Amino acid sequence: MTLQHRRLRDLNVSALGLGCMGMSTGYGQPDDAESLRTLDHALDLGVTFYDTADIYGANEDLLGAWLKGKRDRVVLASKFGFLPPDPARPGPRVNGRPEYMRQAVERSLKRLGTEYIDLYYLHRADPQTPIEDTVGAMAELVREGVVRGLGLSEVSAETLRRANAVHPISAVQSEYSLWTRDPEDGVLPTCRELGVGFVPFSPLGRGFLSGEIRSPDDFPEGDMRKPHPRFQGENFQKNLDVVAEVQRLAAEKGVTPSQLALAWVLAQGDTIVPIPGTKRVKYLEENLAALNVQLTPDELERVSAAFPRGAAQGNRQPPGAMELLNG
Structure with missing residues (x-):
């Protein structure tokens, strides 16, 4: 099967990628067998873009085992910078x-x-290390053939400009969805100006926009979302009320809330490549079906109005982590 493709500067990738973090950490107990089935099915369905990081538990090991015999069919992204x-x-x-x-x-x-x-x-971004120094060293990896393209995650427009002046940046990855529209205020327009791709993680609002999370009790033990302010107390109910409107619009369109939310992100530009994460085949198939959802200008406006910038209640990360955003 062949999916639509988009470009992250020089990298040609499927228009939807697969975020692999949740297969190994952050969202309850890992199930490697189910994760491997999901990875195989994603590749069979035409997904070519897979995202991991060195801090995602044993996720790089899982992908390494899966990649054997498949490497030439995969565009692989990983990350460094967080310490254990x-x-x-x-x-x-x-x-x-x-x-x-x-x-x-x-x-x-x-x-x-x-x-x-x-x-x-x-x-x-490391506040103690000039971005020029980090990206300059990363550029050496490109020259050595160890890396094909360079990316930054959760950086400001100013930092992106400084980094791109040292070496062309292929993509910026940041949280972006109907309930996290912060990138629209700076980094997303700068990406468009500089020809940098944009990779939204958590395009389904960490699962909240799916409509399947009805209570904080729905989170399994060890779920990283529990300490997030948006999933606590009054914030949770207020956010649930806004999601109800997204659900109504999705039903009117004849699609699931997840598909509507992903279609909205995809419609924000042809250099945007969301990476919804899942470790389950059924959610993978549901997400990929969003590529077939076409939203009219009127529908896009109605969805945007239903969940305007700033509508989500509470910070999108716990204290401490918030300080590293927009670096």
């Missing part, structure tokens, strides 16, 4: 120093069982 949790120093920590980047990419290549990574991201 340290009980003595609570909160997320980042490292963008060139020497750390070199160690990180070597570890990722070994885990992934590959000689190159198609798209290599700095996971978060």
